[in-house]
Amino acid sequence: MASNTELNIGQKLSEGKTKQIFELVDQPGLVLVQSKDQITAGNAARKDQMEGKAAIANKTTCCVFKLLQESGIKTAFVQQHSETAFTAAHCEMIPIEWVCRRVATGSFLKRNPGVKEGYRFTPLKMEMFFKDDANNDPQWSEEQLLAAKFSLAGLTIGQCEVDIMKRSTVAIFEILEKAWATQNCTLVDMKIEFGVNVKTREIVLADVIDNDSWRLWPAGDRSQQKDKQVYRDLKEVTPEAMQMVKRNFEWVSERVQLLLEPHGSGRVVVLMGSTSDIAHCEKIKKACTSYGLPCILRVTSAHKGPDETLRIKAEYEGDGVPTIFVAVAGRSNGLGPVMSGNTAYPVINCPPLTPDWGAQDVWSSLRLPSGLGCSTILAPDAAAQFAAQIIGLSNHLVWCKLRASMLNTWVSLKLADQKLQACSL
Known part of the structure; x- marks a missing residue:
């Protein structure tokens, strides 16, 4: 449900390929995340306007974040503000895309010749990529991330923080995987980003999760894919082709609402x-x-x-x-x-x-x-x-709460150990 509250919008803090971030003058610590109608592929090597995409993407993100928050995952999301925007905690973003894969496809196959498409990762395959458009977002190792010593909102990203993001990425994927399974859809892979809340100095899931963020195959069948890969695969961008892409995005935004509904009682x-x-x-x-x-x-x-x-x-x-x-x-x-x-x-x-x-x-x-x-x-x-x-x-909603509770218990122990070690030094 969109909020009817009037916002005093301040300066633009940042702008990406598909969204803009604005400060909220009367609500320090919060920002407005405004989606755009632009769709891109290959780090904007291909980009087009898709009328209505902002509303579709915003609806998808708000439903996904609501599911994760109700499960118990810490996120920056606050509430939906309008058809095309939501409010969130102001975060300094960690410049890493965390990619979690259940099924081998896409760029993984190019980087790992010999692996057949459809290979199933158990446990999940984790990868990370440094956000650098000029160099096509190079893949990074954990050692490179630690060596970078990022300091954001007063928090230095060390081993504890990296471990929390890794563990959180797996939990977030498994929650969404479980939810999409109720719609007979396979969550193939997904990318997410974390930020440091400027008020609490806490690592939280931030940015957006929409149809640009994952691969989604109904009935596990790639030929039925409903995600942005359809746009990437276009040989020619025509009005008819863009309508097909838009229909796929709408299909996802309609069904993502169903993820919030229980599919079983008890x-x-x-x-x-x-x-x-x-x-x-x-x-x-x-x-x-x-x-x-x-x-x-x-x-x-x-x-x-x-x-x-x-x-x-x-x-x-x-x-x-x-x-x-x-x-x-x-x-x-x-x-x-x-x-x-x-x-x-x-x-x-x-x-x-x-x-x-x-x-x-x-x-x-x-x-x-x-x-x-x-x-x-x-x-x-x-x-x-x-x-x-x-x-x-x-009942996937109960399962999701259990999965998030496991993560939160693990994180609390990790932070307690870090605090104890700091006191001992």
Whole structure:
């Protein structure tokens, strides 16, 4: 949704082949990113005007960044301002294009003769290119990037920063790959850029991600490609050819909105043996909410009211919504095993342990009769995470939150280690 706020636009800070960046006089630390109708190839060796491209590109970028932000990826994006522009945090850009490849094609084949088109990279293939139009954006090594000692917004780009960008690039690609798979589209490769937020001195995903940024093959078929490669491959630029290119860009901008919609449902139902366990259950619910999972709390005792426990179970089995049951029962846990023996849905034991008999009580969750398959996880947030991992198999939005959470945990550890090392020196 575009913002209706009037902006006091200041001087132009920079201009590229497809966009302009303006300062916002009344909002220090923010900029306006204005898309252009120009389309280019080969570092602008070929360039043409494509009416409506600015709006198409802006719509695509805003949807992509919204998906990434809602997943938990740190980006410069703030909000869409108009059909052709969005606001973002002011960043000093790191002059590197990070390229992530799932399928070998394009320039990779030229630089690596003998590799057949369609070769699948597992793990992903990472490359980086120094942004230098005069020299056709030469490929750089990690050692060259470190040797450059870029200093941006007061942050020097060292090994820690390079590692964060590498790890982030992979996570960002995998999130978008997972999302596009819901539309039966293969994300073949993608280029992204990072910047340093001038206010926070934090590395964030910046610039844009639109149909110029990737190769996208519906059904994994190159002949159906919908990205800018269609424009690159034109032998002659005619009005008819440009209309075909525009239709492809519109196709992508229409479907990219669908990436924000869940393609699968799911919920977590927490069954507690007593309201004395409510604080423990609320922790599970809070963690479920962070993954976008509906979480319902119920009270039932498999020992004192097995008929009611099975009635509640049937209530959630009967509407067709995939459900994960979490059993919260201390002392002698009959709740989880009884549920597991009477439902085909997954059951997770998450007993609230007490300091006196906790170590003994947990055995009632671990030692189960044959034919029962409920797992046992002691930490409430971990139980919610496990439930999210199960639901994430069919719901890409939940999976994306999990993937971003993995990245953010890794980054926080990396930064903590860097800070500790700096204090030790």
